[in-house]
Amino acid sequence: MLYxxxxxxxxxxxxLYACIASGFSxxxxxxxxxxxxxxxxxVIGSYVGLLAHQQFGINPFLTVPVAGLLLYGFGYLLQRGxxxxxxxxxxxxxxxxxxxxELLVNNMLIAGFTADYKKVVLxxxxxxxxxxxxxxxxxxxxxxxxxxxxxxILYWMLRGSKLGRAIVAVxxxxxxxxxxxxxxxxxxxxTFGLGALMAGAAGSMMSMIYPIxxxxxxxxxxxxxxxxxxxxxxxxxxxxxxxxxxxVIESFGSLFFSAELATTFSFVLLxxxxxxRPTGLMGRRGYE
Amino acid sequence: MSAxxxxxxxxxxxxGGVQVLWGVGxxxxxxxxxxxxxxxxxxxxxxxxxxxxxxxAWKGTIEVDGRAIASHPPHxxxxxxxxxxxxxxxxxxxxxxxxxxxxxxxxRRDGSAAINADLDRALGMFPVLRERLxxxxxxxxxxxxxxxxxxxxxxxxxxxxxxxxLSLGLAPRIVEQLTHILRExxxxxxxxxxxxxxxxxxxxxxxxxxxxxxxxxxxxxxxxELADDPxxxxxxxxxx
Ligand SMILES: Nc1ncnc2c1ncn2[C@@H]1O[C@H](COP(=O)(O)OP(=O)(O)O)[C@@H](O)[C@H]1O
Ligand SMILES: [Mg+2]
Numbered sequence: 001m002l003y004x005x006x007x008x009x010x011x012x013x014x015x016l017y018a019c020i021a022s023g024f025s026x027x028x029x030x031x032x033x034x035x036x037x038x039x040x041x042x043v044i045g046s047y048v049g050l051l052a053h054q055q056f057g058i059n060p061f062l063t064v065p066v067a068g069l070l071l072y073g074f075g076y077l078l079q080r081g082x083x084x085x086x087x088x089x090x091x092x093x094x095x096x097x098x099x100x101x102e103l104l105v106n107n108m109l110i111a112g113f114t115a116d117y118k119k120v121v122l123x124x125x126x127x128x129x130x131x132x133x134x135x136x137x138x139x140x141x142x143x144x145x146x147x148x149x150x151x152x153i154l155y156w157m158l159r160g161s162k163l164g165r166a167i168v169a170v171x172x173x174x175x176x177x178x179x180x181x182x183x184x185x186x187x188x189x190x191t192f193g194l195g196a197l198m199a200g201a202a203g204s205m206m207s208m209i210y211p212i213x214x215x216x217x218x219x220x221x222x223x224x225x226x227x228x229x230x231x232x233x234x235x236x237x238x239x240x241x242x243x244x245x246x247x248v249i250e251s252f253g254s255l256f257f258s259a260e261l262a263t264t265f266s267f268v269l270l271x272x273x274x275x276x277r278p279t280g281l282m283g284r285r286g287y288e
Numbered sequence: 289m290s291a292x293x294x295x296x297x298x299x300x301x302x303x304g305g306v307q308v309l310w311g312v313g314x315x316x317x318x319x320x321x322x323x324x325x326x327x328x329x330x331x332x333x334x335x336x337x338x339x340x341x342x343x344x345a346w347k348g349t350i351e352v353d354g355r356a357i358a359s360h361p362p363h364x365x366x367x368x369x370x371x372x373x374x375x376x377x378x379x380x381x382x383x384x385x386x387x388x389x390x391x392x393x394x395x396r397r398d399g400s401a402a403i404n405a406d407l408d409r410a411l412g413m414f415p416v417l418r419e420r421l422x423x424x425x426x427x428x429x430x431x432x433x434x435x436x437x438x439x440x441x442x443x444x445x446x447x448x449x450x451x452x453x454l455s456l457g458l459a460p461r462i463v464e465q466l467t468h469i470l471r472e473x474x475x476x477x478x479x480x481x482x483x484x485x486x487x488x489x490x491x492x493x494x495x496x497x498x499x500x501x502x503x504x505x506x507x508x509x510x511x512x513e514l515a516d517d518p519x520x521x522x523x524x525x526x527x528x
Contacts (some may be wrong), residue, residue, distance in 0.1 A: 162394070169380050169391055175342055176378035181363040181395035181444070247410070 001133045006251050007135060014247025015144030016202050016209070018136075020220060020238035021227035022151045023198030028190045029234015030171040036098040037078075038224050040105045041071050041196045041219030045203020046212040047113060053120045053207070060120055060207045061142065067204035068150075069198045075196025079189040087188055102217070109214035117211040143205040148240070150201055154194065155236040167191055171234065222263060223229055227269045232279060291354055293479055294448055295320035299348035299358070301338050310503040311348065312479075316496060318353075321474050323490040324509070325524060326500035332483040333375050335500070336452045339481075340366040340372035352448055368397055369447035375483075376436040376453075381426030385417055385436055388425045392443030403443075410439040413469050431462035438466070442473065449473065450476045451482040455489055469494045472511045473504075487524040491515045499524075 024038045029251035048067040049060030078101070086097050126138035126267050158164035169177040170187045210216065227246050231238025246266055294316040302308040316322045324332050339350055343361035350358040357365045371392070379388050387409060393403050395445040412420040414435040420428065425436055435453070435512040436497045441449055454470075455463040467489060474480055484490035490511075493496060497514045507514065514520050 026371065049414065165383070165386050165387060165391060166394065172382065174382045177379065177391075178362040179340060179344065179366070179374060179378075180391045180440075181366040183361070183363055 005134055006255055009249060010251030012136070012140040012144045012247070013251065014244035015147040016205060016243075017223055017227055017246050018243025018274030019147035019151050019198055019202040021224045021231065021243050022154055022236050022244065023195035023202075023238045024224035025205065025231070025234055026154070026167075027192055027238070028196075028228060029196035030096075030167055031083075031089060031188055033083065033087065033094040033192075034091060034104040034225075035192075036095065037105060037196060038195070038199055038220060039219070039221035040102055040214070041075070041199035042203035042206060042220045043106075043212065043214055043217045044074075045071060045200035046207040046210070047109075047203075048169040048200070049204040050118055050120055050212055051205030052152065057123075059122065061139075061146065062203050064146065064204045066130045066203045068201040071196040071200030072193040076189045076193035078196075079192035080185075083192065084185050086189055099185060106214050106217055106265045109217075112114060112202055115215050117213045119211050120153075122208065136159070139208055147202055149204060151236060151240055154198065158236065163190070168171055169243060219263065224243065226266055229270060232275060275287070291351070292316060293353055294322075294481065295349070295351045296335075296339065297349050298348060299335065299338055300346045301343050302346065302431055303334075303343075303495070306428040307346075308429055308503050309338070312500070313348075314498050314505060314508065316481060317329070318479055319474070319477060320479055320496055321470070321494045322479075322496045323494035324483045324498045325483070325485070325487050330483075330500040331503040332500055333452055334503075336372060336375075336450050336483060337483075339365070339450060340370060340374075344371075348462055349354060352358040363395060366444055366446075368507065369445075370450065371441040371444045371448075372450040372452065373434075373437045374452055375456075377433045377507075379428070379433055379436055379440070381422050381424065383425055384422050385425050386421045387435055389417075389439050389443050392440040394407060395444065406443055410442055411488035413442075413472065414439055430448055431458050431465075434458060434466065435463075438469075442478075447508065448479045448481065451480065454482050455486050456483050487520075 020042060027033055027035045037253050045067040045103060048070060049063050051064045052066070053060055082101070083094070122139065126142065128138055129136040129141070158168055166177065166182045166187055167190070169180060169182060170184055170213050178275040223246060227239060227242035230245060231242030249266050249269055250262040253262040259266055261266060292315040297313045299312040300307060300309050312331070312335050314322065317435060324335070326332055334343060338345045338358070341357070341360055341364070344463060345358040348358060349356060352368050352370055355368055357368055357370065389407060396417060412521065416432055417435055417439060420432065423435070438451065454466060458466070463486070470480060472494065482494070494511050497508065497511045498505050499514070499520065507517070507520065
């Protein structure tokens with residue numbers, strides 16, 4: 001029964017991980033940019049949740065759209081204004097660029113909010129569902145459902161909408177996409193914005209679960225990276241599978257080892273995976 | 289006399305610091321089929337890419353229906369009615385044949401009824417694609433891919449259709465089918481400019497031929513005349 005509880009805890013967290021990773025994976029897949037800023041985007045989303053809660057007593061679930069749209073705008077402008085100039089350069093160049101931007105943004109966050117850990121503590125928690133000996137906190141369940149819903153919408157948008165098809169086309173062959181009349185630079189900016197939106201939305205919900213501080217951005221980034229490699233690059237279903245898997249792995253990792261070692265544990269598993277199944281859990285995919 | 293429908297003049301272009309085109313010119317009247325032939329590396333693809341806006345023209349003019357398009361972004365050139373079927377087809381793998389064809393309509397604003405009618409027309413031209421509509425375009429045979437690529441180009445309703453390497457790697461039976469369909473497309477009012485390495489096919493299909501060599505057009509004229517030209521007969525047809 002304990003194992004079942006651990007499994008459920010892992011899945012609850014894994015839904016949020018999927019949401020985080022899908023945005024990171026999308027940007028990596030379409031722009032071939034490893035966005036080091038992704039962790040800070042999540043942290044900003046968390047501060048949106050925290051501030052709204054502190055100032056106005058608003059539940060962080062309600063700030064999910066606010067954080068999402070705010071980060072979309074930020075991501076879009078950042079891509080339009082700065083990163084588009086480096087797209088198409090070798091990965092090391094874009095990596096260095098987003099790393100530099102990460103230093104900038106993260107230090108601004110530290111200057112603005114300090115590095116102290118904060119947390120949203122709900123005055124009226126939603127309580128929990130009890131199934132026999134199994135406990136499912138309702139706020140966690142809600143975050144998982146909402147996070148997976150957002151990820152599902154992203155997936156649907158990529159497959160079923162005109163904009164989504166343009167994004168996929170740019171990912172496959174940006175010259176051929178340009179020949180179809182797609183404005184590649186706009187698609188890059190929209191894609192980067194969508195990646196940031198997923199981060200911001202997840203961050204807002206994370207504010208109820210994880211301690212909030214600018215310095216945990218690297219932990220988020222590491223998770224997104226691990227999931228992305230596990231699930232396969234640029235694939236939304238891969239991000240879902242990888243996210244849920246990482247949630248469960250971390251959950252069991254902290255049971256068998258310790259909470260501090262959970263992340264290390266997942267990186268070790270990642271290395272093993274890379275050795276034995278280098279294309280990721282879902283295999284290599286062309287689409288999404 | 290009115291200006292020709294398509295006109296390129298003195299086009300120079302290249303990659304990085306390496307110049308490939310050294311003043312390329314070509315003209316087509318509305319409704320004509322033109323064909324560029326020339327050996328590998330002559331610059332045919334580079335010229336097509338310049339017309340479609342994938343490469344900037346360093347110098348020179350390119351006009352379609354009196355509108356200057358040189359060095360404009362690809363989406364503007366597509367809006368001006370010029371579609372390129374690129375060398376290597378460049379379909380979107382992982383997308384269905386249907387989605388590939390629909391990508392050609394990306395800029396269209398005339399509604400799904402008109403688009404569906406055109407999709408139906410394209411499938412009427414290439415019936416094999418109808419059976420493969422929901423199949424991954426990456427799994428098509430070479431001939432089917434070329435059909436899908438041409439269909440995708442047509443879905444934008446171009447007035448000038450550019451095709452880079454029509455027959456490369458395709459069986460003679462397929463090539464014959466394609467030339468037949470291109471005539472049909474042409475009869476519906478689409479001006480066509482193609483690059484073709486098979487000179488016999490090229491001269492047979494086109495009204496006007498252009499011979500490109502090392503980044504220059506070294507000979508051009510009606511295809512009947514070119515077919516009788518001793519230099520061309522020797523160099524490209526292997527007939528003396
Ligand atoms: N992307 C590129 N970068 C650098 N040089 C190129 C590129 N594409 C083509 N070239 C060079 O330009 C010249 C003309 O190539 P191309 O236009 O493809 O000729 P063709 O289509 O007639 O075979 C060749 O010498 C080729 O090496
Ligand atoms: Mg070529």
